[in-house]
Amino acid sequence: MTTVPTVKLNNGVEIPQLGFGVFQVPDDQTTAAVAQALEAGYRSIDTAAIYGNESGVGRALANSGIAREELFVTTKLWNADQGYDATLRAFDASLAKLGLDHLDLYLIHWPTPARDLYLDSWRAIEHLAGDGRIRAAGVSNFQPAHLTRLRENSTLVPAVNQIELHPGLQQTELRAFHAQHGIATEAWSPLAQGAVLNDPAVTAVADRTGKSPAQVVLRWHLQLGNIVIPKSVTPARIRQNLEVFDFELTDEDMAAIAATDRDLRTGPHPDQFN
Template sequence: MTIPTVKLNNGVEIPQLGFGVFQVPDDETTAAVTAALQAGYRSIDTAAVYGNEAGVGRALAASGLPREELFVTTKVWNTDQGYDATLRAFDASLAKLGLDHVDLYLIHWPTPARDLYPESWRALERLARDGRIRAAGVSNFQPAHLKRLLESSELTPAVNQIELHPGLQQAELRAFHAEHGIATEAWSPLAQGAVLDDPEITAIASRTGRSPAQVVLRWHLQLGNIVIPKSVTPARIRQNLDVFDFELTDEEMASIAATDRGLRTGPDPDEFN
């Protein structure tokens, strides 16, 4: 299976569909990532705060896959923001992953009350210059946070990873990304299951002979989003990848667009610190 890629603003290509390990305990992460790699995933998304970078690293090492076939993302946590602290946190993440570089490194939250994300961004710019990360990005940034970086930095974030699903479609933020060449990556792409019983989505699933989760993932892909569904169930892991042999019609895409209701499953980025 060939998973489509999205070309980032620095020319690096990221698989459009990857595997997330949010809330997966470290002692279960190795098995989950191994199942994902065996199913055909090549992009793995973790974070320092998840506490499972070591589990990811064990699975990557045991896979036997060439490093150049893998795309690994991790993130600096809020309490490690600041220039020097971010560099130290990156070193710690790299050691746990057992890698000599990561493909994408993100500032996990803007944490505006701390007001350290511009300093953390300078650290990511250095890591990019030094070749220790192939791409630098952010997560959960709002337009105001992004504008501040764009006005004060040489490097434009390659990615903004945000909560995004049919219940929270973030049209304004996605438009800002498109205007500035920032790729949109969706975390909680299924709203932790909260959108899977939506009548519009279940109706499309019934018509297409697909699961509601497959319909939602297909919606993301057709919008151009990068998406990182998470599961620890091997059958579900495989099912989430089986979304490249059907398409939603314009009418079906429009019907899903109409389900937006401002549903957040996670914190508000303007308030979370």
């Protein structure tokens, strides 16, 4: 079984650097996919209220026989549930579907700036963290301006910002902001839904190392220090995505992949998505 390294968050909580995502996995398929991931050695599972599969994740966790303290479970607050009271209700609903009594990480899914409710939502999350119902609190898809506003209006600094991040969209400025303020960078769509797997810089490393292009890109993330949550429902690929700790990219490899940045978004821009 692969031992996954952890990243220590700004409040001392440790999160596995490589986790398992379930975006776009139907609820009835989620239980089997998460069970496969847990069996392969993943201990961090990332879901969200809007994915509609928190119950499927919960079933897999309950059936796994793995001690709760060995698991790291993340879910996210959906846009329609932002606001102080609505956030508290949404949190309770997510927790019930997951069948858990606390979360390891709770994220505001999008800033939705036109709604202008993320400060109220964050205040509710601060309350939940204070009550010990959330081990770590964070955000997703926040830009520097949104993060700065949180910092100016709260004593709780997000432990994590989960953002679209892959070789085609490297988010250099945002990652630098995170590093400056003690916020861990977590990558969603780490393989750009496959759009970066044919990049010559990636395939050249894959050919040399005998690894798959996906493994090369995941290794690139890990060496940058990103937390990464690839998703798959294919048992062989679920295992393969975990087999990235037995090789290293050279400085030349990292530089070649860095040169492929091209503002390639697979999802919406956080400033415009409401």
